[in-house]
Amino acid sequence: MGFFTPPRVSFGPGALESLASLPGDRTLLLVEPGAAGSPGVLATREQRAKQGKTVELLEVDALDLGGAARAAARARECGADLLVGLGGEELLDVAKVASALGGSPGLDPAEITLLVDLPGGPHPPLVLIPCTVGPGNEMSWTAMLKRSREGPVRELTHRNLAADWVLLEPLLVRSLPPAAVALGAADALSHALESLGSEWSDPFSEALAKQAVETLLERAPRVLRPDPPDDLREHLLIASGLAGLAQAHAQMGMGHALAHALAPRFGVSHGKVAAALLPSVLEFTFLAAREKYRQLGRWLGEGAVRSGPEIAGRVRELWEALGVPRNLSLAIPVRRDDLVGALPSVIEAAERFTGVVASGRVPSTTELSRLVLCAWDGRPVDF
Ligand SMILES: [Fe+2]
Numbered sequence: 001m002g003f004f005t006p007p008r009v010s011f012g013p014g015a016l017e018s019l020a021s022l023p024g025d026r027t028l029l030l031v032e033p034g035a036a037g038s039p040g041v042l043a044t045r046e047q048r049a050k051q052g053k054t055v056e057l058l059e060v061d062a063l064d065l066g067g068a069a070r071a072a073a074r075a076r077e078c079g080a081d082l083l084v085g086l087g088g089e090e091l092l093d094v095a096k097v098a099s100a101l102g103g104s105p106g107l108d109p110a111e112i113t114l115l116v117d118l119p120g121g122p123h124p125p126l127v128l129i130p131c132t133v134g135p136g137n138e139m140s141w142t143a144m145l146k147r148s149r150e151g152p153v154r155e156l157t158h159r160n161l162a163a164d165w166v167l168l169e170p171l172l173v174r175s176l177p178p179a180a181v182a183l184g185a186a187d188a189l190s191h192a193l194e195s196l197g198s199e200w201s202d203p204f205s206e207a208l209a210k211q212a213v214e215t216l217l218e219r220a221p222r223v224l225r226p227d228p229p230d231d232l233r234e235h236l237l238i239a240s241g242l243a244g245l246a247q248a249h250a251q252m253g254m255g256h257a258l259a260h261a262l263a264p265r266f267g268v269s270h271g272k273v274a275a276a277l278l279p280s281v282l283e284f285t286f287l288a289a290r291e292k293y294r295q296l297g298r299w300l301g302e303g304a305v306r307s308g309p310e311i312a313g314r315v316r317e318l319w320e321a322l323g324v325p326r327n328l329s330l331a332i333p334v335r336r337d338d339l340v341g342a343l344p345s346v347i348e349a350a351e352r353f354t355g356v357v358a359s360g361r362v363p364s365t366t367e368l369s370r371l372v373l374c375a376w377d378g379r380p381v382d383f
Contacts, residue, residue: 004204005159006245007128007139011168011238016040018167019047022127024082027055028075030095032087035059040086040131040172056080063090064146065097065109065154072101075124083124089135089270092128093143096161099126103160110147112156125164131172133236134184134271136191136244138166142252144260153260155353168241170234178223182322185220185236187271188212190278191243193315194253196292197285197360201250206292209246215239217299221321254363255281257355258372261346262332272331275324279312280375284367286311288360309380316378327378339376343369 010018027048031041036057048055056078060067071094075083083102085095097109102123112118128138137144141162144153173181192212195205216239222228223236247253252260258281259274286293286308297305304314316326325331332339347368350356356363363371367383374381 002202007163007166009166015167015169016043020050027082028080029057029084032091033059068094068097071098080124084127086129088132093145096143100160112158114157118160127165128163129167133173133181134187134240136240139244140248152349168237173233181223183271186275186324188240188243189216190274191247195246195250197289198250198358199360200358205246205249208242212239212243214299251358252355254355254359257350257353261349266332272325276328276331277375279315280381283308283312283381285361328376
């Protein structure tokens with residue numbers, strides 16, 4: 001038995017206007033610190049004001065579980081009947097957890113798993129509005145957050161974390177630097193390709209992943225060229241959502257399990273680390289998902305989908321075109337010895353994420369360590 005539960009999605013220019021017709025009289029709008037005057041905040045206020053609704057703004061003081069608990073408490077105090085999260089990846093995850101806690105006050109958010117029976121008391125509907133291209137986590141019912149600034153990232157998964165509405169408004173990503181959009185597109189492509197290699201992929205996630213791959217391969221390189229098409233970022237934002245939806249249903253891949261352990265450990269960008277790992281991950285998992293990857297020949301090139309080394313090489317070429325690190329050594333500015341020293345704790349952390357066990361080819365602890373070193377060196381994965 002399978003199931004597919006996407007949020008309701010409004011997309012394209014004017015998507016924010018959907019806010020005017022959503023229910024509720026009192027909105028709590030969660031944003032990142034310093035975002036109070038951003039175009040998204042102004043537009044949200046304007047749309048809600050059309051129906052005479054009030055909007056309270058909360059700049060979330062910490063993008064972690066503590067910040068989520070405080071946001072949930074504020075939503076209860078102010079009697080919010082609509083919760084809106086507007087911002088980047090971490091802010092959206094904070095909003096998801098705040099929403100789930102709204103119906104379960106007193107619950108330790110770190111305890112949220114699929115196996116926990118959340119009481120599910122009344123809590124405001126959740127609207128998520130991404131302001132970045134790539135993460136696609138507005139579509140998922142997983143939140144990747146730390147308990148506090150220090151410490152490991154935790155993977156919280158529960159249906160109650162899913163948004164009721166997602167608004168994909170291209171206006172909000174129009175002024176992002178091209179390099180950030182290119183890196184985000186690479187992250188989204190990683191989500192799509194890793195989801196296809198998951199043991200838990202299904203016909204819905206596979207269709208979404210293939211569409212995301214097609215759009216991202218065709219359009220992402222154009223973002224770095226002069227005079228990109230006006231609708232380019234809109235398509236990339238939608239493709240990010242498609243990839244996010246695929247990942248939500250197939251679970252994150254092994255590369256993302258490693259990236260969520262490595263990036264915080266060294267204080268570097270998630271997207272760069274996940275992208276730099278992808279070629280080696282594809283090489284390792286290729287045979288387990290060979291038929292699914294072969295269906296991507298139209299977009300990756302038929303020669304690229306014949307074998308693990310060839311698909312890894314093709315992705316490295318693409319990363320060159322997008323200005324994205326092709327090896328892990330280019331994504332993490334430390335010495336190789338420092339990486340080797342950190343590996344035992346990194347691998348232990350990575351093995352706590354579902355991405356490892358959901359992989360079409362589940363690695364041993366030793367294989368996971370060797371894979372990281374292959375990704376660092378850009379060497380073939382010959383095991
Ligand atoms: Fe990612």
